[in-house]
Amino acid sequence: MEVTVHMRLVSFVAAVFLAMLVIYPAPASAAITSFSVTGQYLNMGLIPGTTVYNSTAANGINATVVSSGPWKITAYDALDAGSGGAPNKPAGTEGKMSEYVTATDVYVAAGKHLTNALQVSGDGGSTYKNVNAVGTAQTIAMGNENLPDGTSVKPIFKQVLAANEEAVKAANQYHIIVTFEASQN
């Protein structure tokens, strides 16, 4: 039996093979997650007995998730201090803004904290969830594979103040660091 191979056929097969390589997604072992966050929140002006909307979709951070599989963003309070400092927010204040020494980036041990937990919305303010401890982290956004452009999420904070909130010393402020964590499902 004689087999003749035409160069045009070889070229065609090679082109199809290359096209399949381009079309087919990367294997699961090359799972990709990109998480970029732009911007920062403004200082809150806290007035007892009011609801403070610290940010809006246009005035706050913008988080973008690019993922090769289903993903979620959770938000929680890991009791972190600012500027990458070691976690030293007092236990029991999870989710609540607590008294903080701005000059040294540390929380005041047994300092004051607000009555209500900070709330966060990942859907433009339609629903708010309390910022909790890591063990009860809340999902603020979720989605499916979204290569290559990703999905934009603009977390909005809300702080409800009780009428009897106490002022902190002039050099201190109420403070919280919220962790936004992205992961594939």
Added chain:
Amino acid sequence: MKVTFSLHLVSLIVAGLIAVCILCPAPVTASMTVVGSKYMGDISPGTTDTHIMTISSKPGDAPMDLSIAVMGFGETPGQNYISLPPADDTSPYSARNFITLDAQSFHLNPGESKTVKATIAIPKNVGDGGRYAMIQLKTGATGSGSTGYVTAISVPVMITIAKSAITQKGTITDVNVGDIVAGQPFHIVTALQNSGNHDYYSTKNTVTITDSAGNVIGTAGTEPSSSTIIPTYTVNFDVPFDKPLSLGTYTIKSQVSLGDGTVLDTKTIPFEMKTKYIAPPSQENITVTPQKSAVLASSDGRISVNFPSGAVLSDVAVTLKPLSLNQLPALPEGAKAGGTSFRIEGLSGLLSKDATISVKYSDADLSAAGGDASKLVLARYDTPDNKWSLLPTNVNKDTTTLSATTNRFGSWAVMASTGGVPAAAGSQKTGGFLPLNITTVIVSLGVMVVIIGVRVKKN
């Protein structure tokens, strides 16, 4: 055409640009991309595997310091994965102690990539099933104000012990019925514990309600879960139910199964409907035409919208949809939602002639107003302005009906208002002006600078 600019003009433009730069500071970006953001693999006892993670930042990003650590793999009742600190990682299925990293922290410059290798060494006597851990990469805190944030990516590590006995079992530990609110779906929450030794994806919950005579009233369920459920953890499935139920005794059967149909567990509980329950409105569609008047109404007649002839300029398909209270945007100060909420979609702009919307208020609505129906108003959420409008509302206590005129649609709710209805709200036509915000002001100033300052000399 030749265009020339005067020195004054250049100075003006430069000053404008500087002002804009001050008003709009450069964004702070914490950005990382992880290739290898999930590990799933079979590993034999006594052997080792490696997992490579490549962490990179984009050229325009800020430099950052990253820490990387092996954590426990936890799961919340809401089916969220969490990175547990070692002290909290007490699961017998933890793989945290099997994993070592070749870096614990590093600095990442803009556009730079770093590779981190995780070595997974499985002990010989590891046992059967799956083993789980999280590798967490996190930045330092960003922001100097009262609220800062940390950005993190967690890499789930899900190991199957090769050639071991895998058991996929689940136990329903609780079935609960949430609050019954007229006009809203009620929620049946089923708690399932993974009582096997391996995780499972694509679980789904199906709930069936039967009456005392054994007739099936309705069945509802969840979509297959996109998260996995790991051994020992308990997660909740929330099934909203929106079929009408009269007073009486019912049976709720909740079943959780795997994606292939294998039933993990079934639990049946009795349920008594003690209060009158009104189901949310059903979805209804009509086409509104310019020539004729039209009525969009829910099947139970509680909600109706009357479009006069000439309300639209061309044919428009309009839809009435149920909307849960928990999907409503944040309510305005001094307002309290009752139990009636819905959406009307299909009209993106303003009507040429006002429509009349009528809603029968429920006991839940009346309760929100403390029993005083005169405090009830129809509220419309105007998405372009991101705010609620409390419309001037006629209250007919004889027919328990609220009515108002409107020239736009979107999300609606019956609210109890303690602050009264603003005179300027309602269905006044607001035209197409943009809301005044800082962006509008800056853009307008920029346009003015260009218009006033540019001197074009045509040759």
